[in-house]
Amino acid sequence: MVNAWTVASMVAVVAGVVGFFTVLRGSAFAAHAIPNGSFAGAAGASLIGVSTLFGLGVFSLGGALTIGLLGRRGRHDVATALALVMMLALGALFLSFSVEYAPEVYSLLFGEVLGISPNDLAPTAILGTLCILAVAVLYRPLMLSSVLPEVGEARGISSFRMEMLFLAVLALATTMTVPVVGTLLIFSLMIGAPAAARSFTDRPLLAMGLSVAVALLIVWIAIAASYETNYPVGFFVGTASAVSYTIGRLWTAVRSRRRAQPSHT
Amino acid sequence: MSHFLSPIFASGFFESEAVHIALAVGALVAIVTGVVGVFTVMRGQSFAGEAFGDLGTTGGAGAYLVGVGTLWGFVIGNLVAAGAMEVIGVQRARGRDLATGIVLGAGIGLAALFLYLYTSEHSTTGATVTILFGSVFAISSATIPLILLLSAVVLAITLTLYRPLLLSSVSAEMASARGIPVRLVGAFHLVALALAAALAAITIGTILSTALLVGPAASALRLTKRPVTALLTAAGIGIAVMWLGIVLAYDSYHWPPVHQGWPVSFFVVTLVFITYLLSGIPEARRRRQTGRNHAASSAAQPATPS
Numbered sequence: 001m002v003n004a005w006t007v008a009s010m011v012a013v014v015a016g017v018v019g020f021f022t023v024l025r026g027s028a029f030a031a032h033a034i035p036n037g038s039f040a041g042a043a044g045a046s047l048i049g050v051s052t053l054f055g056l057g058v059f060s061l062g063g064a065l066t067i068g069l070l071g072r073r074g075r076h077d078v079a080t081a082l083a084l085v086m087m088l089a090l091g092a093l094f095l096s097f098s099v100e101y102a103p104e105v106y107s108l109l110f111g112e113v114l115g116i117s118p119n120d121l122a123p124t125a126i127l128g129t130l131c132i133l134a135v136a137v138l139y140r141p142l143m144l145s146s147v148l149p150e151v152g153e154a155r156g157i158s159s160f161r162m163e164m165l166f167l168a169v170l171a172l173a174t175t176m177t178v179p180v181v182g183t184l185l186i187f188s189l190m191i192g193a194p195a196a197a198r199s200f201t202d203r204p205l206l207a208m209g210l211s212v213a214v215a216l217l218i219v220w221i222a223i224a225a226s227y228e229t230n231y232p233v234g235f236f237v238g239t240a241s242a243v244s245y246t247i248g249r250l251w252t253a254v255r256s257r258r259r260a261q262p263s264h265t
Numbered sequence: 266m267s268h269f270l271s272p273i274f275a276s277g278f279f280e281s282e283a284v285h286i287a288l289a290v291g292a293l294v295a296i297v298t299g300v301v302g303v304f305t306v307m308r309g310q311s312f313a314g315e316a317f318g319d320l321g322t323t324g325g326a327g328a329y330l331v332g333v334g335t336l337w338g339f340v341i342g343n344l345v346a347a348g349a350m351e352v353i354g355v356q357r358a359r360g361r362d363l364a365t366g367i368v369l370g371a372g373i374g375l376a377a378l379f380l381y382l383y384t385s386e387h388s389t390t391g392a393t394v395t396i397l398f399g400s401v402f403a404i405s406s407a408t409i410p411l412i413l414l415l416s417a418v419v420l421a422i423t424l425t426l427y428r429p430l431l432l433s434s435v436s437a438e439m440a441s442a443r444g445i446p447v448r449l450v451g452a453f454h455l456v457a458l459a460l461a462a463a464l465a466a467i468t469i470g471t472i473l474s475t476a477l478l479v480g481p482a483a484s485a486l487r488l489t490k491r492p493v494t495a496l497l498t499a500a501g502i503g504i505a506v507m508w509l510g511i512v513l514a515y516d517s518y519h520w521p522p523v524h525q526g527w528p529v530s531f532f533v534v535t536l537v538f539i540t541y542l543l544s545g546i547p548e549a550r551r552r553r554q555t556g557r558n559h560a561a562s563s564a565a566q567p568a569t570p571s
Contacts, residue, residue: 082537085476092528187366235381237374242368
């Protein structure tokens with residue numbers, strides 16, 4: 001229980017930070033595709049007998065690069081969709097080869113956060129720190145290239161290179177989080193929490209902090225609820241993310257109405 | 266004849282009833298998804314297509330739980346999701362991915378709950394894999410009437426709305442200037458997409474259904490810019506990859522390493538992916554050619570002020 005709580009909190013911090021840029025760049029689809037597709041890596045790794053983390057790393061990075069390269073020419077959403085289904089199809093193939101792995105599909109896709117062992121702590125912490133460091137180093141150019149790509153290009157920041165680097169960070173975050181919490185949890189956190197945070201403030205650093213706070217809150221509520229009811233933690237994370245997004249939307253609506261009123265009178 | 270073709274078609278291929286159903290349903294679904302897919306790709310709604318596929322998992326798991334046919338679960342789940350997406354605003358391009366993502370996240374959460382309840386009630390884990398990865402060989406003849414009905418509905422919606430849908434997909438501004446109710450047309454397309462995704466899910470599994478919706482259509486749109494040609498090409502590519510996938514999957518019963526057949530869905534998706542990569546070649550060649558011509562013409566006229 002303490003392990004689950006620690007690991008899930010680390011995941012929430014990374015999801016809040018990386019997710020902020022995901023929402024800013026409108027990369028929700030990539031944030032869905034990379035974790036979802038990388039589960040094929042876990043299936044493949046168990047087939048040839050190497051560590052799950054390695055398989056996840058190879059597939060999430062491979063998927064990220066494929067999305068970036070295919071999306072350079074042609075439509076970005078199509079490239080993402082096709083890279084995703086290709087990875088999933090490989091996953092289906094690997095699963096059909098190894099019969100004993102099938103029950104684990106569920107936990108990979110939907111997360112088994114309460115089954116986290118102390119051995120998961122160290123790799124999660126290391127990869128999580130790497131993620132945060134990468135975002136910290138890339139912060140300025142990534143921000144500029146996300147908000148004003150033309151200005152970024154003019155200052156010598158290649159949008160394509162930034163996209164590739166960002167996808168690589170996304171892949172890193174995926175590798176760290178999927179084995180412990182499943183693909184669903186990370187996606188919901190990366191979208192729901194930052195989207196809610198952005199409804200409350202326009203200042204980037206404040207929004208990022210708020211996004212981390214919302215993500216932590218969602219995870220803690222979800223773990224407690226899952227512990228109480230025995231229902232899967234992913235269900236609570238998905239629901240809580242949607243609720244936090246709804247609250248953010250309502251807040252925006254109320255505020256814009258209040259701001260509009262003085263002009264009417 | 267059959268002896269001559271035996272390296273391609275393993276024995277019993279043309280006699281098996283499962284194969285007959287698979288070939289027929291596969292072709293029908295390929296046509297429907299190809300037609301809907303062209304508009305989906307033009308409108309940049311691949312993520313919505315993918316979301317419907319995944320939300321089908323929720324519907325499918327719910328159907329298992331209450332004990333009705335999986336296809337009904339896909340259809341109802343997707344229609345509810347289409348309503349939710351419409352309410353929170355998928356019609357605007359900006360923020361659309363976000364709205365889709367939120368619905369998707371909540372939906373998968375619900376799927377996790379349904380699958381958990383089902384597996385803890387029946388103590389089997391097979392449901393997860395069956396719903397997610399499906400198999401065209403496992404379609405029972407009892408679901409065929411429903412498949413026919415759904416295909417007819419989807420094609421009717423899309424073909425009735427053909428002109429306004431095409432115009433509003435190419436340019437929403439121009440369409441609304443001509444008095445087309447863009448939002449209503451978009452909502453109808455979303456319903457058609459939801460149903461088409463349900464059909465794709467029953468043939469190649471929920472999480473792979475996007476391959477049929479997006480792949481053939483995107484390949485067709487890279488090969489031709491004319492809408493009718495694109496529709497026909499997409500349907501043609503769809504049928505080709507479905508049938509080739511079925512033949513290969515049938516053959517693979519004799520392949521290593523386990524001799525129990527590779528999944529059909531794997532072959533279909535791989536063929537879709539290869540087709541998409543190949544379809545980029547003519548465009549790339551054209552681009553290189555025009556680039557070379559451009560370079561040649563600018564070299565021929567060095568710095569003449571125009």
